[in-house]
Amino acid sequence: MASTGIPFPNIDPVLLQIGPFAIRWYALAYIVGIVAGWRYAVRMVDTPRLWRGPAPATRLQIDDLLLYVTLGIILGGRIGYVLVYNFAAYIRNPLTIFEVWQGGMSFHGGAAGVLIAVTLFAWIKGINPLSLADLASAVAPIGLFLGRCANFINGELWGRPTDVPWAMVFPTGGPVARHPSQLYEAGLEGLVLFIVLRVLTHHLDALKRPGVVLGSFVAGYGVARTACEFFREPDAQLGFLWEGLTMGMMLSIPMIIVGLAIVWWASARNPARA
Numbered sequence: 001m002a003s004t005g006i007p008f009p010n011i012d013p014v015l016l017q018i019g020p021f022a023i024r025w026y027a028l029a030y031i032v033g034i035v036a037g038w039r040y041a042v043r044m045v046d047t048p049r050l051w052r053g054p055a056p057a058t059r060l061q062i063d064d065l066l067l068y069v070t071l072g073i074i075l076g077g078r079i080g081y082v083l084v085y086n087f088a089a090y091i092r093n094p095l096t097i098f099e100v101w102q103g104g105m106s107f108h109g110g111a112a113g114v115l116i117a118v119t120l121f122a123w124i125k126g127i128n129p130l131s132l133a134d135l136a137s138a139v140a141p142i143g144l145f146l147g148r149c150a151n152f153i154n155g156e157l158w159g160r161p162t163d164v165p166w167a168m169v170f171p172t173g174g175p176v177a178r179h180p181s182q183l184y185e186a187g188l189e190g191l192v193l194f195i196v197l198r199v200l201t202h203h204l205d206a207l208k209r210p211g212v213v214l215g216s217f218v219a220g221y222g223v224a225r226t227a228c229e230f231f232r233e234p235d236a237q238l239g240f241l242w243e244g245l246t247m248g249m250m251l252s253i254p255m256i257i258v259g260l261a262i263v264w265w266a267s268a269r270n271p272a273r274a
Helices: 025-045 058-084 089-093 092-100 107-125 127-155 182-205 211-228 248-270
Strands: 014-018 021-024
Touching: 014 025, 021 025, 021 248, 025 058, 025 127, 025 211, 058 107, 058 127, 058 182, 092 182, 107 127, 107 211, 127 182
Parallel strands: none
Antiparallel strands: 014 021
């Protein structure tokens, strides 16, 4: 593969450094994503027409949920990455598990963490867990978009070698031009999925059928991530797995099936009114 392509912009991963204290784009993406998602969830709770009857949670409860979701994202994302993507390396040096600022977060682990957090919060507060999961699903693409942009700034998770005109030479990806797969994921997992869920929640009354938005997000993410995996370079420590599948594909393809099943079940359980 020829070593032509667009030079990487070399954006400093550290946005601001004050002595030993550093603000990194990666951490900022998580913070802004969580805060923006929280505000969007509050707006949906404050919009009566989106719900069949009263909203499932109050503004104060959404505020309290923020801590649960944040812990679910961080703990689930990190534990998922350690267990699935690089377990052997972390076992050899366990202290690196806590170096979250160096990257290494799994979406699938983070999603599982958020699901556990939302279910636990719903049980404690006596809230319908499906409606709360719908809210969390509707706002999730905001964080996904920002997180993939941060991956791009960090020059990590780049794509496979290619000769397309927009190919890019990444500093850690060798001299060959590669797909900027982080931006593909930001577009599909973030922007496109957000628009789809926005249409469902604000124009197709999906929040009136608890579980539809959750299932749509799970299936939609599975489709988007599987498509992007055809352009993304597999993790070096894993490579290609069975029949050329990547770990991302093997974790995402079942999501499509499960998500569609949830949508079907939720739609049959709560048919749309005329």
